[in-house]
Amino acid sequence: MINELSTDAPIGHGWRVDEGMRAIAIAEHRIETLRDDSALKKITDFAAILCDAPIALVSIVEASRQTFLSRTGLDASETPRETSFCAHAMFGTDIMIVPDATLDPRFSDNPLVTGDLGIRFYAGMPLISDGGIPLGSLCIIDRTPRADLTDFQRQGLKVLAADVLNRLSDSRTSAIARATIADSEGRFRTLADSMPQMVWSTRPDGFHDYYNARWYEFTGMFPGSTDGDAWNDIFHPEDQARAWEQWRHSLATGEPYQIEYRLRHRDGTYRWTLGRALPMVDAEGAIMRWIGTCTDIHEQKLASEEREVIAQELSHRIKNIFAVISGLISFAARANPDFRPIADDLRQRVTALGRAHDFVRPHSARSRPEARQNSLHGLLDALFQPYQTVDTARVRISGADVAIDDRSATPLALLFHELATNAVKYGALSRDTGHVTVISAVDGDQIVLTWREHGGPDVSRPETAGFGAQLIDLSATRQLGGTVVHHWAEDGLQVVLTVGRAALSRG
Structure with missing residues (x-):
């Protein structure tokens, strides 16, 4: 193909390099003959008269230039490809019309528009070989803007373009086409093989x-x-x-x-x-x-698999540490019965942290949780599983799911574990008919999480903030950089956590 294969031309139409490369040697002295071809000159002369235009060209677009095999009203025999209108026209299937090049973003800064030539109106009919190869175009140019060609002019330009293609297919002139095709093919193969x-x-x-x-x-x-x-x-x-x-x-x-x-x-x-x-x-x-x-990517793939195995092993050991800590707390409680209530609370918090870690840690295909591991709803489902019953969901999650990561999973687990524990002791989950709703909503760059208890005993604001309330505030403000507000309504506690989206996920 004549056009540059590394930019906007199709690659590899099964063209044979050996068929075209022999023609390259004769292409250089053939091009002068083609430029003076009297039949092509008659075509451009008639195209200019037909379309009432000062310039008409038969343009062949090559890798770095466009060559005018015939020209009427223009002295130049070639121009750089980057300024070529025909390089755009030849990839169409119909006449390309540019009513006013100064208003077209493709050409408004083109030197052929801003310079002495002063192109304003352009109409180019693609020249496409029988094999579907774009070669260039038969075009007419005016220095005055126009709305369009007439139907008669359009039809005439198409007929003349067909005649140009017949001339190019002639055995006397086909050497240049074969040579440029082979040249483009050779350029692509050299690039691809390197x-x-x-x-x-x-x-x-x-x-x-x-x-x-x-x-x-x-x-x-x-x-x-x-x-x-x-x-x-x-x-x-x-x-x-x-x-x-x-x-x-x-x-x-x-x-x-x-x-x-x-x-x-x-x-x-x-x-x-x-x-x-x-x-x-x-x-x-x-x-x-x-x-x-x-x-x-074989080495990268193996290295990635090795890193995944190591990450899973480290994560498994961290999970075991949680189990060891829980065991130590239980052992201490047995040795000190007065310590048992505190030990139970502490063990439950460690267990909640273990669930959060287990949700976001690296997994194998077999151990990976069903929920997406960056899912807020997935994490909450895992945390609230111990509070659900077979018949009904005591803690109901709704609203927009948002992304989380391993950094935010720990404070979220501590916060919602404390809320659930207090609900079991004093709130809605202390009664068989009570339940909790957790609603997540997106407000611009902020995520609003609302905990609302229903069907529990009457509640009132405690006189002093306990350790659990302090832990909730620590998780919300210091670790997540958000705010937490408690509403002590008679029909149930409502807690609203507002946190930036970026604090929940690095992504």
Whole structure:
């Protein structure tokens, strides 16, 4: 293809490098002949008259420039690609109209607009080969803004563009097209082969028709042996169905493809690989190609698994420490009966901390809790499980779920454990008919958590704040940086905790 493959052109249409590279040598002396082609000159002369425009061009867009094979009303024989209007027009399927280039954000700062040429109106019909390769455009240019072309002018420009394509397909002039196609293909292959990743490309239907040298070097397969759907055969048998499912989903929806799988190395071992692909689309959004990469992540994957095992082991030991502390408290209570009430309270608090730690700690797939481990509701469900009954939920959680992390789980566990313990001793949970509602709400950057007791005995504000109340205040204000307000209503205690979202989760 003539356009630069590393930017906005489709890659790997199965073009053969050896067919085009031989033509590059003759392209340099052919281009002067093409520029003076009398038939193309007649086409641009007539296009200018037809559209009542001072300039008409047959433009071929190359990697770094656009070359005018024929021009009427313009002395320049080429311009840089970055200033080319035709580089935009050639990817469409119909005439591209620019009524006033000074008002178009794509071209308002273009030197061809702001400079001496002073382009205002542009109309370009794409020149697309029979193989679907964008070559450039047949365009007309005016220095005065216009609303559009007439229907007759549009039809005429399309007919003239078809004639240009017939001239380009002539054996005498096709060398330049073949050469530029081969040149672009060669540029892409050089770039792809220099990348550390494996690079591949497919047709819109997912048929794999290109792999770079790195793919064959890694897999040890013969060139062409993994075309079509044969790529799946060198995936680990346990990953093949999953990879196919993900790939079919991307083909059906156009969504990016990303998956980790084990790919067979040339030495026969399987290595973890990250596969990614994105679709390349035309102006209408239709997929022209899929471009993908495979990255060897085997060492990173193993290191991550080792870190996860270590984290699980450390977390398991911390959990055991909670159990040891609870055991020591029980042992002390047995030796000192007068200490038992305090010991029971302390042991319950340690148990609550253990539940919070167990909820947010690293888990294996088998031990991981059902609720998301960054879920406030999931943590509260775990904390309140001892207070629930088989028939009904004594503590009911509702409202917006919000994210938490290991930093906020500990103060939240202490705070709500104290509220639940007091409710069992003095509040709604001290009666069989009583219950508690916990409502979470998002108010901008603040999270509002409301504890409300129902159906309990009449309550009143205590004369002095006990240790539990002090612990609640410590958890809310000092550790979470929030505020806590108690409402001592006759029909039940209400506690409102307001805390910043950032204090609950680092994310």
